[in-house]
Amino acid sequence: MILGLAPIDLAVIVFYLAGITWIGFRASRAVSNSGDFFLGSRRFGKLSMIAKAFGVGTRVDQVVAVTGASYEVGMSGIWYQWLYIFSTPFFWIIAPIYRRLRFITTGDFFEHRYGTGAAAAYTFGALLFLAVEIGMMLRGTATTVESLTRGALSAEAMILTATIVFVGYSSAGGLVAAVATKVFQSFLILVLSLLLVPFALERVGGVGALHEQLPAAMFDLFSSVEVTPFFIIMVTINGLVGIVAMPHHMAIGGAGKTEVNCRTGWTYGNVVKRIATLAWAFTGVIGVALFPGMISGHREQALGLLILNLLPVGLVGLMIAAMLASLMAVCDAYMVDGAALFARNVYRKLSHDPSDDAKMLKVGRFSSIAVAVSGVGFAFVLPSVVAGLTIIWKLMAFLGIPFWMAVFWKRGNRHGLWASIVITAAVALATDALGWPLAQQIAAYLPAGVAAFIIVSLLTKPEPTEQIRSFYVLLHTPVGEEWRLKEAGVEAVLTGQVSRANEQHTTNLEEQGQSLLLVDLLRLPRTFTFKRYRVDILGFLAALALVLMILAAGILLSRAGS
Numbered sequence: 001m002i003l004g005l006a007p008i009d010l011a012v013i014v015f016y017l018a019g020i021t022w023i024g025f026r027a028s029r030a031v032s033n034s035g036d037f038f039l040g041s042r043r044f045g046k047l048s049m050i051a052k053a054f055g056v057g058t059r060v061d062q063v064v065a066v067t068g069a070s071y072e073v074g075m076s077g078i079w080y081q082w083l084y085i086f087s088t089p090f091f092w093i094i095a096p097i098y099r100r101l102r103f104i105t106t107g108d109f110f111e112h113r114y115g116t117g118a119a120a121a122y123t124f125g126a127l128l129f130l131a132v133e134i135g136m137m138l139r140g141t142a143t144t145v146e147s148l149t150r151g152a153l154s155a156e157a158m159i160l161t162a163t164i165v166f167v168g169y170s171s172a173g174g175l176v177a178a179v180a181t182k183v184f185q186s187f188l189i190l191v192l193s194l195l196l197v198p199f200a201l202e203r204v205g206g207v208g209a210l211h212e213q214l215p216a217a218m219f220d221l222f223s224s225v226e227v228t229p230f231f232i233i234m235v236t237i238n239g240l241v242g243i244v245a246m247p248h249h250m251a252i253g254g255a256g257k258t259e260v261n262c263r264t265g266w267t268y269g270n271v272v273k274r275i276a277t278l279a280w281a282f283t284g285v286i287g288v289a290l291f292p293g294m295i296s297g298h299r300e301q302a303l304g305l306l307i308l309n310l311l312p313v314g315l316v317g318l319m320i321a322a323m324l325a326s327l328m329a330v331c332d333a334y335m336v337d338g339a340a341l342f343a344r345n346v347y348r349k350l351s352h353d354p355s356d357d358a359k360m361l362k363v364g365r366f367s368s369i370a371v372a373v374s375g376v377g378f379a380f381v382l383p384s385v386v387a388g389l390t391i392i393w394k395l396m397a398f399l400g401i402p403f404w405m406a407v408f409w410k411r412g413n414r415h416g417l418w419a420s421i422v423i424t425a426a427v428a429l430a431t432d433a434l435g436w437p438l439a440q441q442i443a444a445y446l447p448a449g450v451a452a453f454i455i456v457s458l459l460t461k462p463e464p465t466e467q468i469r470s471f472y473v474l475l476h477t478p479v480g481e482e483w484r485l486k487e488a489g490v491e492a493v494l495t496g497q498v499s500r501a502n503e504q505h506t507t508n509l510e511e512q513g514q515s516l517l518l519v520d521l522l523r524l525p526r527t528f529t530f531k532r533y534r535v536d537i538l539g540f541l542a543a544l545a546l547v548l549m550i551l552a553a554g555i556l557l558s559r560a561g562s
Contacts, residue, residue, distance in 0.1 A: 006316070009314060011320055013320050017161065017324070023180055024172070026180070031176050034172065035494050036176055037174030037336070037361055038175060038251075038336060039104055039251060039494060041496060042255055042257060045117040045257060046264045046396050049252075049261050049264060050269045052183035053268075053270060056329060057273055058329075059327065059330045061166070064303050065328070066081050067284040067301045067306070070284025070285050074218035075221050078278070078336065084240075085550070088457075091253075091266040092539040093265070093518055095259070095262040095263045095534045097475065097516065099262045100478065102474060102492035102494055106246075106341075106403075111345065112470070113406040117414065118417050119325060121418075121421070123342070123345040123346060125398070129247060130334045130375070131338075131371065133375070135377070136376045137375075138378075141326075148316065148319075162324050162328060166372075167369055170229070171365045172365070178329075185326070187324040189276070189322060190272075193276035193277075193323075195318070196283045196307065196314065196317065216289060218285055221554060226407060233437070234443055237395075241400040242398075251336070267539070271547075275324070275553075278557060282557060287305065287306050290310075328406075328442070331372060341369075342367040347360070397449075398420075401450055405417075405466075411457055413460060414455050415460040419456035420452045422452075423445075423452035424446070427441075427444050428441055448487075470490045474490060477510040481508075514561050515533050515534065517537075518532075
């Protein structure tokens with residue numbers, strides 16, 4: 001044994017680290033400017049976008065949280081990640097908003113719509129979000145690695161090794177390197193999600209034996225103890241409000257070559273994740289039957305316990321490699337997202353020569369390292385992974401309200417934004433101090449934030465007319481019709497590689513099915529026809545059908561063998 005692992009397990013880990021480093025640095029050769037570094041110059045196809053959405057959205061801390069929660073409360077622990085399952089079809093209709101705006105960061109969104117002060121506030125919150133997220137991932141990985149090696153392999157040493165690898169290739173290649181590594185990493189993440197199930201079922205004696213050993217309540221998708229139906233409803237709403245403001249979604253929704261690539265990547269990358277989440281929850285429930293009470297009070301150790309006791313030599317190393325893949329698949333992307341925010345929304349404002357792209361690229365590379373380092377600090381102060389998730393849910397909802405209102409309502413202004421953030425945060429802090437459960441807090445702070453935004457916006461001066469006009473011109477100009485932007489005198493930040501796709505000036509893609517429901521929401525009674533919104537409607541319904549099928553599969557899985 002070396003560092004608590006068999007030589008073959010250690011060899012698998014070393015092979016993974018070497019391979020992913022080679023892929024990342026090889027891809028970095030394609031980076032020549034800041035547009036390449038931050039968004040890959042919007043060059044990515046459907047497969048790359050699916051792999052990116054799945055890889056960035058699926059992390060080891062989530063596997064740890066769901067497996068551990070399911071070990072303790074049963075199948076209902078799945079809702080710590082299925083809280084976004086009902087949001088999944090909306091990704092199809094949200095993604096083109098990011099792509100059409102042609103912004104590089106969500107900070108650009110807030111600056112263009114609400115001004116520099118709002119952009120600064122968003123950038124601060126977003127950088128905090130990225131640091132907390134990286135901290136959660138590091139914490140989840142550390143907890144599991146310590147369990148797997150019984151402390152022989154220092155979690156700190158492995159985290160340091162993984163960090164050096166992804167910082168190295170990401171600071172060199174930015175989003176190009178991050179996306180290039182995603183297909184391989186996504187495969188390993190699926191291994192992480194699925195590999196334990198057959199070994200666990202064989203050990204327990206099959207699904208029928210599992211039901212004989214555990215009470216029926218452990219298989220209920222809805223728990224009356226921790227994850228109640230009211231909790232699910234409120235957290236789902238909170239997720240849909242806040243998800244649009246997450247800083248990494250500008251790249252997930254806007255880095256594709258076309259709108260369809262962006263729609264497909266974000267939607268179906270998350271469909272794959274919803275399926276994988278079923279395996280995480282089911283694994284946790286099986287763990288209760290196999291090892292009851294072994295980790296009482298420490299449910300986040302459940303995944304490590306199962307891997308150590310169920311997998312043969314060689315596969316333990318594969319699982320650790322998969323965990324590292326999960327960790328790096330997100331951290332490399334978050335580094336780039338944080339670098340883009342700092343470079344564009346902080347450095348560019350302070351620089352004497354913001355048009356110097358070479359300096360922008362250099363700042364992006366250095367700031368990406370700073371984002372990764374800041375996340376390490378949070379890994380040691382968060383009390384638990386679930387505690388970190390709660391912080392994220394609240395923070396993003398505070399910023400999500402003004403994002404949605406910016407798209408829906410032209411009258412919304414920066415004063416409404418500030419009022420919404422202050423009131424939402426105040427209500428959240430007050431209800432938390434009073435000891436309210438999370439679901440009740442959400443039910444209080446979301447309506448308060450929306451009401452504050454509307455009232456204050458109506459009572460204060462609107463945003464400048466030209467600022468609003470240019471924002472909505474972007475939203476009403478599909479990718480491929482960039483010539484319309486030139487005619488309207490509106491400048492795009494980064495158009496991507498399809499800006500000359502429609503030089504004939506003869507088509508109107510909005511009238512042919514590419515109008516956006518969310519952008520036109522308040523005037524749909526006047527504008528709606530199926531033909532005009534065909535792409536939104538058909539794609540949404542297809543994704544909704546898949547979500548319902550996944551929910552049905554979850555119900556069948558929970559009842560199988562009973």
